[in-house]
Amino acid sequence: MILILMGVCGCGKSSVGQALAKDLECSFVDADDLHPETNKDKMSRGVPLTDDDRLPWLRAVNREMNRLHTPGSSVVVACSALKASYRHILVSNLDQDDSHTRSHSGVQQDSETISVSSDICFVHLDGxxxxxxxxMSTRHDHFMPTSLLQSQFAALERPTHPERFITVDVSPGVDETVRSIRSQLRALAHAQAVL
Known part of the structure; x- marks a missing residue:
């Protein structure tokens, strides 16, 4: 299974993702590490990324998580994935869907539905x-300044059906958040098994 921890900057994707991957004894991908330097430079200057900026990054995240994922294994991915169109790219087979991932504005929101594969689940870290x-005000080692948080909340499109997702409150600490994720994933698996 591929678990994509999504949400705005500062919601805990990296810290929760690392803890969850350790708990599951699986690979962890931090999408921030895959941003090109031009993107990091823009964000560090307080300039929001455009869809054109994000497209090659999202494709790189897709390729990395699929490179690490093998049948029967899990991969935890920390990636903001704020918009439904971004999540569509993350779950797409890029070799087959290259013609469906671009529009004149960069990232396409087309009529295709987002994958509901049982191998992928979005974990929305909500706060x-x-x-x-x-x-965020206590972080000093990240390229994303607090000034961009408002733009992140403005861009956020919460996951909805037919996306496969769970929503987890990040108010508790990391350990409690990981326990909540695992509990909700068990409930989701049970619900699908009885359908």
């Missing part, structure tokens, strides 16, 4: 603006 802003 209030105030909570996440307070956490």
């Amino acid at each position: 209030s603006f105030e909570l996440i802003a307070s956490r």
Whole structure:
């Protein structure tokens, strides 16, 4: 299974993702590491990325998580994946869908539905603006400044059906958040098994 931990900057994707991957004894991918330097430079200057900036990054994340994923194994991916169109790219087979991933504005939101594969589940790490802003204010080793948080919340499109997802409150600490993720994933698997 591929678990994509999504949400705005500062919601805990990297710290929760690393803890979850350790708990599951599986590979971890931090999408921030795959940003080209031009993207990191823009964000460090407080300039929001455009869809054209994000497209090659999202494709790189897709390729890396699929490179690491093998049948019967798990991969945990930390990636903001704020819009449905971005999540579509993450779950696409790029070799087959190259013609469906671009539009004149960069990232296409087309009529195709997002994958509901049982091999991929989005984990939306959810928290209030105030909570996440307070956490971001204590970070000093990240290229994303707190000033961009408002644009992240404005861009966020919460996952909906037919996407396969769970939503987890990030108010508790990392360990409790990981326990909540695992509990919700068990419930989701049970619900699908009885359908």
